[in-house]
Amino acid sequence: MNYNFKFKALAPYTSEIIDGVILTLQLSAVTMLLGLAIGLAVAIASISPKSALRRPARIYVEAIRNTPLIVQLFIVFFGLPTLGIKLGANSAALIALSINLGAYSSEILRAGFESIRPSQIEAGRSLGLTAAQTFRHVVLFPAIKSIYPALASQFVLLMLTTSIVSSIGATELFGQAAFIDSRTYRSFEVYALITLSYLFLTLAFRSLFSAIYWLVFVRRSRA
Amino acid sequence: MIREFSLNDLVFMLEALRWTVGLAIIATIGGGALGIIVAVLRVVAFKPANWLAIGYINLVQGTPLLGQLFVFFFGLPLFGIQVDAWVAASLSLSIYASAFFGEIWRGSLQSVSQRQWEAGAALGLNYWQRLTHVVLPQALRISIAPTVGFLVQLVKNTSLAALIGFIELTRASQIITAATFAPLPVYTTAAALYFIICFSLSQFSQRLERRFHVTR
Amino acid sequence: MSLVELTDIHKSFGSVEVLKGISMTMEQGEIVAIIGRSGSGKSTLLRCINGLESVQSGRIQVAGIEATKPGADLNALRQRAGMVFQSYNLFPHLSVERNVMLALRLVQKMSVDEARELAHAMVAKVGLAEKLAAYPDELSGGQQQRVAIARSLAMQPTLMLFDEITSALDPELVGEVLKVLEGVAREGMTMMLVTHEMNFAKNVADRVIFMHEGRIHEDGPARETLLEPRTEELRSFLSAVLH
Numbered sequence: 245m246n247y248n249f250k251f252k253a254l255a256p257y258t259s260e261i262i263d264g265v266i267l268t269l270q271l272s273a274v275t276m277l278l279g280l281a282i283g284l285a286v287a288i289a290s291i292s293p294k295s296a297l298r299r300p301a302r303i304y305v306e307a308i309r310n311t312p313l314i315v316q317l318f319i320v321f322f323g324l325p326t327l328g329i330k331l332g333a334n335s336a337a338l339i340a341l342s343i344n345l346g347a348y349s350s351e352i353l354r355a356g357f358e359s360i361r362p363s364q365i366e367a368g369r370s371l372g373l374t375a376a377q378t379f380r381h382v383v384l385f386p387a388i389k390s391i392y393p394a395l396a397s398q399f400v401l402l403m404l405t406t407s408i409v410s411s412i413g414a415t416e417l418f419g420q421a422a423f424i425d426s427r428t429y430r431s432f433e434v435y436a437l438i439t440l441s442y443l444f445l446t447l448a449f450r451s452l453f454s455a456i457y458w459l460v461f462v463r464r465s466r467a
Numbered sequence: 468m469i470r471e472f473s474l475n476d477l478v479f480m481l482e483a484l485r486w487t488v489g490l491a492i493i494a495t496i497g498g499g500a501l502g503i504i505v506a507v508l509r510v511v512a513f514k515p516a517n518w519l520a521i522g523y524i525n526l527v528q529g530t531p532l533l534g535q536l537f538v539f540f541f542g543l544p545l546f547g548i549q550v551d552a553w554v555a556a557s558l559s560l561s562i563y564a565s566a567f568f569g570e571i572w573r574g575s576l577q578s579v580s581q582r583q584w585e586a587g588a589a590l591g592l593n594y595w596q597r598l599t600h601v602v603l604p605q606a607l608r609i610s611i612a613p614t615v616g617f618l619v620q621l622v623k624n625t626s627l628a629a630l631i632g633f634i635e636l637t638r639a640s641q642i643i644t645a646a647t648f649a650p651l652p653v654y655t656t657a658a659a660l661y662f663i664i665c666f667s668l669s670q671f672s673q674r675l676e677r678r679f680h681v682t683r
Numbered sequence: 684m685s686l687v688e689l690t691d692i693h694k695s696f697g698s699v700e701v702l703k704g705i706s707m708t709m710e711q712g713e714i715v716a717i718i719g720r721s722g723s724g725k726s727t728l729l730r731c732i733n734g735l736e737s738v739q740s741g742r743i744q745v746a747g748i749e750a751t752k753p754g755a756d757l758n759a760l761r762q763r764a765g766m767v768f769q770s771y772n773l774f775p776h777l778s779v780e781r782n783v784m785l786a787l788r789l790v791q792k793m794s795v796d797e798a799r800e801l802a803h804a805m806v807a808k809v810g811l812a813e814k815l816a817a818y819p820d821e822l823s824g825g826q827q828q829r830v831a832i833a834r835s836l837a838m839q840p841t842l843m844l845f846d847e848i849t850s851a852l853d854p855e856l857v858g859e860v861l862k863v864l865e866g867v868a869r870e871g872m873t874m875m876l877v878t879h880e881m882n883f884a885k886n887v888a889d890r891v892i893f894m895h896e897g898r899i900h901e902d903g904p905a906r907e908t909l910l911e912p913r914t915e916e917l918r919s920f921l922s923a924v925l926h
Contacts, residue, residue: 310619310665311658312626314637319658322650367772370733371786371838372762381785385776400529407531411630418533431541439534446529 251433257424264420265441267334271416272403275338279345279402280395286350291357301350308347314408316340321412337409337416345402352398356391357383389461396453400446407442417441472649477656483639484660486553490625490635493557495618498564505569510576520569527566533627535559540631556628560621567617575610576602612676619665619672626661636660684747686711686842686873687732692741694727701727702738703897711841714874716884716905719894720920725877728894729844732875733766746841762790765835769847771827773819773834779806780815783834791838805833809863825856829863836867843867845876881924885909893917 254261289301308316320343321336331339360383368378407418415423421438425431508520527535540555550558579602587597629638640657644650685708694702701724709715717725730736731743734750734757743750746763773782783802787793793801806815809829819827828848835843845864849857861883868874868887878884884891884905891908893901895916901908912918 306666306669307658307662310623310669311661312623312637314626314629315640315654315658315661318637318640318644318650319654322644323654324651326649326651363768363770363772364774366735367768367774369757370735370761370766370768371834372758372790373786374758377789381789382774386774389776404529404531407533408627410533418531421537432538432545435534435537435541439530439538442531442534443526443529447525 249433250430251437253428253430254424254433254437257420257427260420260424261417261438261441264415264417264438265445267414268403268406268416268418268445271334271338271341271406271409271414272399275341275345275402275406276399278338278342279349280353282342282346283349283351283353286346287353287357290350290354305347305350308344313340313344313405314411316344317409317412333409333413334415336412337406337414341402341406341409344405345398348398349395352391352394355394356387359390360387392457392461396450396457399453400449403445403449404442470647472643472647472652476643476647476653479643480636480639480653480656480660483634483636486633486635487622487625487637487661488664490553490556490560490628490633491618491622494560494564494621494625497557497561498568498621501561501565502568502572505565506572506576509569509573524566524570527563528570532559532563532624533630535563536627536631552628552631552633555631556625556633560625560628563624564617564621567620568614571613571617572606572610575606575613578609579605608679612672612679615668615672615675619668622665622668623661684744685709686713686746687875688742688744689728689732690742692728692731692738692743694724694731694736694738701897702731705741705897705899707892707899707902709873709875712871712873713890714868714888715876715890715892716888717875717877717892717894718879718881718884718920719900723894724897725894726846729766729846729875729877733764733844734760735766758790762838763841764844765838765840765842766844766846767828767831767835767848769850771819771824771831771851773827773830775819777818778815779811779817779819779822779830782819782830783837786834787837801837802833805837806830808836808866809833810859823856824852825859828852828860832860832863832867836872842873842875845874845878847877847879849878849880879924881909881921893920895920 286301286304289297290305292298292301317337317340320340321331321333324331324336364382364386365378368382369375373381406416409416410419410422413419417438421434425434428434505520505523508516509524511517536556536559539559540550540552543550543555543558583601583605584597587601592600625635626637628635629641632638634642636657640653644653647653687707687709689705689707692702692705693700703724705724705728717728719725727736731738732745732750734755738751741751745760748760748763749755750757750760773779774785777785780799780802783805784795784798787798787801788795791798803812803815806812809832811826811829811833814822814826814830819830822830832848848864849860852860857880861880864874864876864883865887876884876888888905891901891903891905892899893908893912893914893916901912901914901917903913908917909921912921
C-alpha cells in the first residue's frame with residue numbers, strides 16, 4: 245500500500261470543523277426539545293380514551309417509524325416548496341428531525357407514564373393531593389427516572405442521525421466534511437476524522453448523561 | 468426536459484426496491500454471522516475478548532452509519548481494493564448490523580436466568596449440553612422479536628447507500644425527481660413503499676413478541 | 684348527623700354489580716371491622732367512602748361532606764378520611780420523612796419546620812424514628828406499612844380507612860403492624876378496616892360488618908357477632924378462615 249495519509253492537509257479547516265460541531269450540537273439540542281414537546285402531546289393523545297385523538301397519534305407514530313428519515317427530509321426540503329413552503333436547509337433539517345424524533349419520544353414517554361402504577365396515583369389522591377399535585381410530586385420524578393436512560397440514548401442516536409441532514413446541504417459537522425473534502429480531495433482522511441469526532445462526542449455525552457443520572461437519581465440528596 | 472411522473476417511473480422504483488431489499492438481506496446475513504461472533508466474544512469468560520467486543524460495539528454504535536459508509540467507500544480503494552458502491556454499502560451495513568445483532572443476542576442469552584444453568588448442571592449436563600439444550604433454545608425465543616424489529620431499522624438505513632450513489636429506492640427517487648421535478652409525489656411514493664415493508668416487519672415483530680411472551 | 688352515612692349504595696364494574704344497595708352509619712369513635720370473602724365488595728366499599736370509586740346510585744356522606752353530590756370537594760373529604768392500602772403505596776423516590784411531609788406541605792400548607800416536626804412525631808409513634816432518612820426500598824414490608832400509617836395519621840384525619848393492610852405482608856411481619864393499629868385505636872381514632880385478621884377484629888373492633896355478595900349480611904357488636912354468628916353464611920365463612 246503506497247498511499248500517503250495526509251491528515252495534516254485538514255489542519256487549515258479546524259474552524260470549519262468546530263463550526264460544524266457547534267451546529268450539530270445546537271441542532272441536536274433544539275431538535276431534542278421540539279421532539280420531546282411533540283412527543284409529549286402525541287403520548288398524551290395516544291393514551292387518551294378518545295379514539296379521535298388516539299387514532300391520528302397512532303398513524304403519525306407508525307408512519308414516521310416505518311419510513312427512512314432521509315425520505316422524510318427530502319419530502320420536507322424538496323417536496324414542501326412545490327406547495328409554496330420554502331425552507332432553508334438548516335430549518336428543513338430541524339423540522340424533519342423534530343417530526344422524526346417526536347414519534348420515537350412519544351413512545352418513550354408513553355412507556356414512562358405507563359410505568360407508574362395506578363396505586364401510586366391513588367395514594368396521592370387519598371392524601372388529598374389534587375390531580376396536578378399528584379402528577380407533579382408523585383408521578384413526574386419516578387416517570388422521568390424510568391425513561392431517563394432511554395431519553396439519553398435517544399439523544400446520542402439523534403446526534404449521530406443529524407449527519408444525514410448534510411444530504412440537503414445543511415452545514416453541520418458532516419456537511420463540513422463534504423465541504424473540506426471538496427477543497428482538499430482527501431476524502432478518506434476527512435471522513436475518518438469526522439466519523440471519529442462523532443465517537444468523541446458520543447462518549448462525552450454518554451459520560452455526561454451517566455453523571456447526571458448518578459447525581460439526580462442515585463445519590464439521594466437529603467432534605 | 469421535464470416529464471411527468473409516470474407508470475414507468477413507478478416500475479423503475481419497484482426495480483430499485485429490489486436492491487433495497489437485497490441490501491437488507493445481505494446485511495442481515497453478513498451482520499448475523501458477524502453478530503454471532505460479537506455476542507460470543509461479549510459473553511465468554513475471557514476479559515480481553517469482552518473488551519474487544521465492547522470496543523467494537525461502541526465504535527459502531529458511537530459513530531454515524533453515514534460516516535462508516537463513507538469511510539469504507541473512500542477507504543477501501545486506498546488499500547488497493549476497488550469497490551463498487553454496493554460492496555461498500557453491503558460491508559458497512561453488515562458491520563452496523565453486527566453490532567446491534569451482537570447486543571440483542573447477548574441480551575437474550577443473559578436474560579436466561581442463572582438458575583436455568585444451575586438446573587442443567589444439577590441434572591448432570593455438561594457446559595455444552597446446558598448451552599445447546601437448555602439456554603440457547605430459550606434465548607432464541609426471546610431474541611426473535613427484537614431481531615425482526617431491528618430489521619426495520621436496517622431496511623430504513625439502506626436508504627443511506629443512496630448518498631454514495633448506490634441505486635436503491637431512495638437513489639432511484641432522486642433520479643426520477645431530477646427528471647420529473649415532482650419531488651412530492653415521488654418521495655411520497657418512496658415513503659409508501661418503505662412503509663409497506665417496514666410496517667409489515669414491525670407488525671410481525673409485535674406478533675412474535677406477544678406470542679413468545681404469553682408462552683414464556 | 685353520623686360521621687359516615689351510606690344510603691342505598693349501588694356500584695358496578697361494567698356489568699358486574701359489586702355493591703347491591705349498602706346502607707349503614709358509623710359514629711365518631713367507633714372501630715368497625717369489615718369482613719367477608721374476597722369479591723364480596725368490602726374493599727370497593729372502603730374505596731367508595733374515600734371517593735376513589737364513583738357509585739352508580741345512592742348517597743355517601745362522610746364527615747359532613749356529601750361525596751355523591753356533583754362537584755363534591757373530594758380533596759377535603761380525603762383529608763378527613765385517611766386511607767392506608769394493602770400495597771403500602773409509599774412514594775419510592777422520597778425518604779420516609781419526605782413521604783410523610785409531602786401532603787402536609789402541599790395540602791395543609793404547613794411550613795417545612797412544622798411539617799418536619801409533625802412527621803418526626805408520627806414516625807416515632809409507629810416506632811421507626813431511626814428510619815426517617817431511609818427510602819422505601821430499604822425497609823421491610825411491615826416497616827413500609829407502618830410508615831404508610833404514619834403518613835395518613837399525620838394528616839390528622841377524623842376517620843381512618845384501612846384496606847387489608849396486612850394481607851400483602853409475610854406472616855412474621857403482621858404482628859408489628861397490628862400492634863401499631865392497636866395503638867392508634869387506643870387513642871380513640873375512628874377506624875374502619877377491611878381485614879382477614881379475625882382475632883384482631885374480635886379484640887380491637889367495637890363492631891363487625893360481614894359482607895356477602897355485595898350486601899351487608901350481618902352487622903353487630905364484634906365479639907357477639909364473631910362468636911355467635913346468626914346466619915349460616917357467616918358461620919361457614921368463619922369456619923373457613925379460622926381452620
